[in-house]
Structures are given as structure tokens and as C-alpha cells.
Amino acid sequence: MKVIVGILVALMLVVGVYILWMDDSASEQEARNISIQQPAAAAARTENEAAVASTERLQGADAAAEEDPELDRIAELSGQEFAMALLQHSGDLDSSIENMLVMIESGRIDVNKRIAELGNSQAMTPFLLAVGLSQGQLTLDQFHRFLDVGVTLQNDELSKEMMASLDNPEVIEAWYETAAFGPEDHEQLLNNSLKNGNLTLAEIILEDKKGELDGIKLSSDAIAGSITRIQAIAPLELQELKDELAAADEKELKMAESFLIPRLQNSVDETEILLQYAELSEEQRTQVIAANERYKDELEELKEILSTHSGE
Numbered sequence: 255m256k257v258i259v260g261i262l263v264a265l266m267l268v269v270g271v272y273i274l275w276m277d278d279s280a281s282e283q284e285a286r287n288i289s290i291q292q293p294a295a296a297a298a299r300t301e302n303e304a305a306v307a308s309t310e311r312l313q314g315a316d317a318a319a320e321e322d323p324e325l326d327r328i329a330e331l332s333g334q335e336f337a338m339a340l341l342q343h344s345g346d347l348d349s350s351i352e353n354m355l356v357m358i359e360s361g362r363i364d365v366n367k368r369i370a371e372l373g374n375s376q377a378m379t380p381f382l383l384a385v386g387l388s389q390g391q392l393t394l395d396q397f398h399r400f401l402d403v404g405v406t407l408q409n410d411e412l413s414k415e416m417m418a419s420l421d422n423p424e425v426i427e428a429w430y431e432t433a434a435f436g437p438e439d440h441e442q443l444l445n446n447s448l449k450n451g452n453l454t455l456a457e458i459i460l461e462d463k464k465g466e467l468d469g470i471k472l473s474s475d476a477i478a479g480s481i482t483r484i485q486a487i488a489p490l491e492l493q494e495l496k497d498e499l500a501a502a503d504e505k506e507l508k509m510a511e512s513f514l515i516p517r518l519q520n521s522v523d524e525t526e527i528l529l530q531y532a533e534l535s536e537e538q539r540t541q542v543i544a545a546n547e548r549y550k551d552e553l554e555e556l557k558e559i560l561s562t563h564s565g566e
Contacts (some may be wrong), residue, residue, distance in 0.1 A: 325353060379405075384420065407429065481541065492556065
């Protein structure tokens with residue numbers, strides 16, 4: 255089906271698409287690598303609790319890996335082949351993240367494996383791939399599982415792009431603290447939040463982190479890029495989508511729901527960020543309000559379509 259194939263292709267771009275968004279000059283900045291064997295974000299968890307949780311997970315991971323030899327084959331792959339095989343074998347996004355954690359916790363792959371080289375000494379790692387596959391919904395437990403097995407987080411351009419795809423405020427805060435982000439990163443994180451349609455991150459930077467009081471604002475380039483995207487996005491072909499989903503099986507419907515709804519919600523949130531925090535001309539504000547109303551209507555119709563088919 256066309257819609258499902260399109261979703262899979264879009265998901266595979268998670269492996270490499272973020273590098274295309276980055277300024278060459280900015281990407282040359284030296285990354286601040288933070289080793290997090292005992293991360294600050296997990297300080298509230300006692301060493302005993304962490305040890306018990308780690309032992310239980312490792313035991314479960316070993317059992318799961320023994321029962322699923324296909325994970326051995328996937329562990330030997332890299333790049334888009336790794337991501338595609340993981341998705342196809344797992345069947346949905348959440349199971350893909352779980353299986354990747356199983357491979358790490360059972361020693362099948364290294365937690366800092368360079369899955370795909372992205373240039374400028376940067377690479378897609380299991381953690382960053384999990385962030386992308388989560389469609390913004392990586393859980394705090396999943397984040398801590400990566401910490402428990404020794405993931406190395408970086409404060410670099412790719413990480414700032416990937417953080418801007420997360421909607422879970424607890425994970426954003428934990429990542430921010432663990433990787434030692436600070437006020438010097440706020441402007442870029444705010445601009446990235448607009449690019450990704452991430453209202454949660456924008457609110458954290460401007461309100462929780464007091465960025466607004468510090469004079470942090472969306473750049474004119476970020477605003478112009480957002481307006482251009484809004485003007486270029488055609489209305490969603492809901493009837494065509496409805497016809498295609500009518501022939502989808504349960505697994506395809508679950509994949510479509512986990513991908514399409516967050517994407518459209520991101521479009522809604524992008525317009526919300528502009529309306530709340532951007533300095534817009536009267537013409538631009540009129541355009542953004544119209545787009546905001548359209549995206550909200552499309553989101554509600556999409557939810558209804560998916561709900562109807564999921565209940566059949």
C-alpha cells in the first residue's frame with residue numbers, strides 16, 4: 255500500500271536525514287562528550303535499585319535473545335539495512351525500540367555502535383535511532399535503560415536536532431541535565447523546536463529555563479523557514495488515505511497511527527509556536543492562523559478515520 259510504503263521510507267530517513275538540516279559551520283563545533291556511567295539524571299535512583307533493575311533486564315534480555323535468533327542477524331547489519339530489518343522484524347515502532355534494547359542488554363550490539371556515518375565525525379547510534387523511531391514518545395524508563403548500559407551522550411548539532419524531536423518533557427529534562435546542555439544552547443534548541451514542531455521543548459526553553467527572560471528569541475531565518483514550509487504543505491488527502499487504510503491489516507494500521515498522528519500534531523505545534531513566540535507581520539499571522547485551523551481539523555479527521563478502521 256502506498257501510504258504504508260511512504261511511512262516506512264520516511265522512517266528510514268531517521269537514520270540520515272538530520273545531517274541535512276545542519277549548518278556546515280556549526281557542525282564543526284567540538285562536541286562535548288559526556289561519559290555517563292553514573293549520570294546526574296539518574297541520581298535519584300539508588301545504586302542498589304539500579305543494580306537490581308539492570309540485573310533483571312539483562313536476565314530478561316538474555317532469555318528474549320535466545321528465543322529470537324533473528325536478532326543475531328540484525329545485529330550484524332548497519333545503516334538503513336539495520337533499521338529496515340529491525341522494523342520489519344519487530345512489526346511496530348515500540349517493539350523496534352524494545353528489540354534494540356534487548357540486543358544491547360544481551361551484548362549483541364554495543365550501546366554506542368555507529369549504525370550509520372553521517373559526516374563531520376558524527377554517527378547515528380542506537381540511542382539516537384530510538385529517539386527517532388519513538389516519534390517523540392521515548393519513555394523515561396527507556397532513557398534510563400540506555401543510561402544503565404553506558405550510553406555516551408553528546409552535546410553536538412545532531413543531538414540538538416534529535417532532542418527537538420522529543421515530546422516527553424521528562425526525557426527532555428533528563429537528557430538536558432545528563433549531557434550538560436546550558437543557556438548557550440537555548441537559542442539553537444528553540445529554533446530546532448520550531449523546525450520540528452515541538453511546542454514542549456519551546457516551552458521548556460523559554461519558560462522553565464527562563465530563556466524568555468534572557469532575551470532568547472526565534473531567529474528570523476527560523477521563522478522564514480517555517481512560513482515557507484507552511485505555504486508548501488498541501489491539504490491532506492483524507493479520502494485517499496481513508497481508502498488506503500481500509501485495505502490495511504492491523505499491523506499496518508498501528509504503524510500508520512504511530513507515524514501519521516505525531517507528524518500532523520507537529521504541524522499543529524509548529525503553528526502554535528509561531529503564534530505564541532514569533533514576531534510576525536499581519537499577513538504572516540493570518541497565514542499561520544489559517545494553517546493552524548486546517549491542521550487541527552485534519553488531525554481530528556485523521557484520528558476519526560484511524561479509530562474507525564482500528565475498531566473494525
